[in-house]
Amino acid sequence: MTAVPSPNIWHWPEVYERENRAQDAAGAIWAALREAGDWSGADVVDIGCGDGFHLPMFAATARAVVGVEPHPPLVRRAEDRVVGLPNVRVVRAGAELVPLPDASADLVHARTAYFFGPGCEPGLTEAMRLLRPDGLLAIVDLDASRPPYGDWMRADLPFYDPPSVERFFERRGFTLRRVDTEWRFPDRASLAAVLGIEFSAPVAARALAVTEGLSLPVGYRVHTLRKPGGLLPPGRHR
Numbered sequence: 001m002t003a004v005p006s007p008n009i010w011h012w013p014e015v016y017e018r019e020n021r022a023q024d025a026a027g028a029i030w031a032a033l034r035e036a037g038d039w040s041g042a043d044v045v046d047i048g049c050g051d052g053f054h055l056p057m058f059a060a061t062a063r064a065v066v067g068v069e070p071h072p073p074l075v076r077r078a079e080d081r082v083v084g085l086p087n088v089r090v091v092r093a094g095a096e097l098v099p100l101p102d103a104s105a106d107l108v109h110a111r112t113a114y115f116f117g118p119g120c121e122p123g124l125t126e127a128m129r130l131l132r133p134d135g136l137l138a139i140v141d142l143d144a145s146r147p148p149y150g151d152w153m154r155a156d157l158p159f160y161d162p163p164s165v166e167r168f169f170e171r172r173g174f175t176l177r178r179v180d181t182e183w184r185f186p187d188r189a190s191l192a193a194v195l196g197i198e199f200s201a202p203v204a205a206r207a208l209a210v211t212e213g214l215s216l217p218v219g220y221r222v223h224t225l226r227k228p229g230g231l232l233p234p235g236r237h238r
């Protein structure tokens, strides 16, 4: 397994926890995911689950949830988080090779993890193996084309090309939905700490200086792909 380094959550998990709590204050990403395919009573796999922040939300209505995470300290934190949730477990693995049976999931979800565009093909193949016919793969990532957050991202990643990443998913048949969210912080110290783990020092300082108050608009991309169904339409025969 090849873990893609995630300095934010690997080195500052407590600050990343504050970030996750601030993110998507109005639940816009959750609403977009539910519209794409509700997971009530379903089997859900969260790839690159980090320390499991999103597992309880899935577990509230899913039949079963598996968090998949390659970084051992985060596997332990995720396991601690889901103690007391009998329908959730966490496995140590990368997106490229997940120790779960073929056709065992209805929803495979990944948020800001591994599926960053070219290079994630092995994970896409693996996700399709895990899905049942008609199952849904949902990839959530930051939209670097949306100001102001996207401008800060591109300032630190000058070679990152949002249109080419979008084309990568589009060519593979994904539907793209852009979702506008609000990150809402309890205080300026939390906002500064989060900007400090996401950006280089000069970009974080600029971002803090131009952000008034306690909230920040942040755009996301939600790419979804449904695995083809197993049944032929009525009247059609092989």
Ligand SMILES: C[S@@+](CC[C@H](N)C(=O)[O-])C[C@H]1O[C@@H](n2cnc3c(N)ncnc32)[C@H](O)[C@@H]1O
Pocket: 001, 002, 003, 004, 005, 006, 008, 009, 020, 047, 048, 049, 050, 051, 052, 053, 054, 068, 069, 070, 071, 074, 093, 094, 095, 096, 110, 111, 112, 113, 114
């Ligand atoms: C930015 S974090 C996001 C964590 C979580 N999805 C969340 O939203 O809180 C990215 C995660 O992807 C994990 N990761 C790195 N390489 C991976 C791989 N090859 N397959 C799956 N996950 C990977 C990292 O260890 C990290 O936990």
